Amino acid sequence: MKLVFCGTPQFAVPTLEAVIEAGHEVRLVVTQPDRAVGREQTLHAPPVKQVALERGIPLVQPEKIKNNRAFQTQLESIAPDAILVVAYGRIIPDWMLALPRLGCINLHGSLLPKYRGAAPIQWAVANGEVVTGVTTMRLDAGLDTGDLLLAQVMPVGLEETAVDVYECLADAGAKLMVETLSGLAEGSIWPQPQDHSLATLAPILKREDGSIDFSRTAKQIQDRWRGFQPWPGAHTVVRGKKLIVHRMHPAEKSLGLDEGMIAVEDNVLSVGCGGGTMLVLDEVQMEGKRRMSAADFLRGHQIKSGERLGNGR
Structure with a gap:
């Protein structure tokens, strides 16, 4: 497939690498701008950017995307089959949701509809869950409310921290995204609406x-x-x-x-x-x-x- 990949932190890296290895054509990587960190405010590139540069994939780092006409024109010229969104950190605007024929496909770090929001892995562990997982879904205008595609259940060890679970789910999610793209190409996956009555929230940590x-x-x-x-x-x-x-x-x-x-x-x-x-x-x-x-x-x-x-x- 012809893809655009949107992601920022290390969690997104295994998925980007997996879809490339699976033979998909990533035409563009979209990630957050470099950020100043630490006491000396040194600029650090997002991990996804580093992979794109190593792989020679075209890269953009827009500060804003909703009303960014140049960015919209660039994506429209690519006409991707799907846009993959993995921990990108930006709300995907309506024009972007409607652009690819297979939609914008998100990898989320929980078993939706549980733990919708910015910190699903952290809150699942913090609440003492003994199982969690990853879900692929079609993004819509809501907060992690789109139709479900595939899910993978993963156990949570009693001594594991969010850092441990984060790494396991990143690897499992990469495989799940490749499987999702294959199923969409073959027409063997049928999107299923979420049961919103079972939803829980995982707000950004303070x-x-x-x-x-x-x-x-x-x-x-x-x-x-x-x-x-x-x-x-x-x-x-x-x-x-x-x-x-x-x-x-x-x-x-x-x-x-x-x-x-x-x-x-x-x-x-x-x-x-x-x-x-x-x-x-x-x-x-x-x-x-x-x-x-x-x-x-x-x-x-x-x-x-x-x-x-x-x-x-």
Whole structure:
């Protein structure tokens, strides 16, 4: 097929490479502009751009696409059979949805209609899902509301973080997109409307999502930490200062602590959580300091049983 590929982060790279290897003709890659990152504001190219340059594929990085007449003319001249959209990061305008004969085909990192939105992988892990997956769908004007094409279910390990699941789903999604294009070419895939009554949302993550709420159970807190990797992570407040938690695990037993109350025993730092559960903090970091084991933290700060961790942000 003659394709236009729209994608930006590493998640989209396996799909771009897979459709090229499958023999499809990617006429144009569309990705976000280079962005300044870090304290020195160094420009970084999106991973998808790097693949396009290595492969010698024509590339554009429009800041806006909705009313971009030059961009529209360029796509119309290509007349693609399909436009693939994988974590592109822009809303696809109506003129673009209507352009290709097979539509705009999106790879989404969840089993739709669950987890519609910007952060499906993170929220699935954060909510303690034991299975998730990837879905190909035909984009429409709604938020991940288009007709479903194919789906692939994937297990979520109890210790896996969003980073781990992200990599697995990126690879599975690449294979699923190739299978979807093959099925559309053969006429063996019939788009199915979503059951909108089953929809859940996965909104873009905010810094405050990483604030630990000790009224949740220890497992729920750990799940949110797993889901919010690498950002916003998990953090709380001790003695008025921000404390980042880098590793944690639910305790096998409970000491009957109040929510947020600390227990220190044999260099183990535990905290009471909802439902009578208890969380062990394994590795922590005071804001502006280096990360360290909980044992080193206890020795350096003389934290005592009975002190409290707060929900500061």
